[in-house]
Amino acid sequence: MDHAHLDPFIASAEHVLAMRIDTSHHDPSHSIATEPELIASVGMTGTTPGTLAATFPRSTALRIAGLFAGTTIAPDDDDTLADAIAEITDIIAGRAATGPHHRTTPTVTIRRGLLGASIPDHPVFRVACCCAAGEFSLAFRPAPAEVSRIAPSPSESATARHQR
Amino acid sequence: MRTMLIDDSRTMRNLHKGVLVQLGHPDIVESATAEEALDLFDGFHPDLVLVDRSLPGMDGHAFVRAIRARGSRAAVIVVSAEIHRRGIADAINAGATTCIAKPFTPDILAQCIAETIDRVTPT
Numbered sequence: 228m229d230h231a232h233l234d235p236f237i238a239s240a241e242h243v244l245a246m247r248i249d250t251s252h253h254d255p256s257h258s259i260a261t262e263p264e265l266i267a268s269v270g271m272t273g274t275t276p277g278t279l280a281a282t283f284p285r286s287t288a289l290r291i292a293g294l295f296a297g298t299t300i301a302p303d304d305d306d307t308l309a310d311a312i313a314e315i316t317d318i319i320a321g322r323a324a325t326g327p328h329h330r331t332t333p334t335v336t337i338r339r340g341l342l343g344a345s346i347p348d349h350p351v352f353r354v355a356c357c358c359a360a361g362e363f364s365l366a367f368r369p370a371p372a373e374v375s376r377i378a379p380s381p382s383e384s385a386t387a388r389h390q391r
Numbered sequence: 392m393r394t395m396l397i398d399d400s401r402t403m404r405n406l407h408k409g410v411l412v413q414l415g416h417p418d419i420v421e422s423a424t425a426e427e428a429l430d431l432f433d434g435f436h437p438d439l440v441l442v443d444r445s446l447p448g449m450d451g452h453a454f455v456r457a458i459r460a461r462g463s464r465a466a467v468i469v470v471s472a473e474i475h476r477r478g479i480a481d482a483i484n485a486g487a488t489t490c491i492a493k494p495f496t497p498d499i500l501a502q503c504i505a506e507t508i509d510r511v512t513p514t
Binding site: 242243246247292295296297298307310311313314317318320321322324325326327328330332 | 399400401402403405406409445447471472473474475477478492493494495496497
């Protein structure tokens with residue numbers, strides 16, 4: 228699978244997390260693949276139209292969010308955890324964009340207690356990432372071509388005006 | 392010094408508050424939306440505003456234009472995850488004093504705040 232779509236997001240995630248977390252090594256004891264997941268998603272327009280989804284095991288999310296916020300987040304404080312993860316994901320998406328664009332407000336889904344739950348099988352590019360706080364994954368689903376056709380290109384607009 | 396924080400992320404507002412308090416500026420009003428901040432603005436008369444570029448509803452640039460239209464001369468720092476030149480130019484054109492790109496360490500934010508205050512408060 229071609230991961231080129233994800234390269235800007237991977238570079239951005241590394242930059243963002245490196246401000247607070249050691250991204251040069253990975254502690255495998257932090258990898259707990261069967262934990263309930265947090266999924267943060269951000270829709271984007273502009274040069275990279277599509278949806279970025281960052282998926283975290285709960286323990287990794289707690290560590291990353293706590294280091295980013297500079298405070299310990301209580302394990303049952305879903306609101307604070309979701310807020311911090313949403314902000315981190317938004318920053319990753321924003322820094323990955325190379326030009327003017329719009330982003331949706333990040334949405335965070337916490338799959339508390341749904342062991343073995345997985346993301347629906349959409350055609351996405353996905354890559355596993357790791358840092359000292361644990362493993363997570365980044366996925367990008369490019370916007371369908373129909374979306375880009377909603378806004379006519381300048382030449383199409385000119386043609387439409389000419390026909391009127 | 393009175394400071395207004397506008398960010399829809401509680402995490403970011405708490406980070407900003409921590410730095411401001413450390414710098415000795417604990418007089419802070421915070422808001423999650425630009426619309427709410429505008430309602431509070433005239434009653435608070437902030438000297439410094441930290442506003443996120445991306446907000447639900449009215450965005451950070453529109454907020455800056457709105458307070459400049461009201462005649463505010465507050466120092467304004469636009470906080471943004473975007474680092475492209477066009478975004479910086481748009482913020483300055485809207486009336487911001489300066490911009491800072493997320494993510495940043497508390498030290499970088501503290502330096503930015505101190506420099507911004509110095510720029511609008513000539514000695």
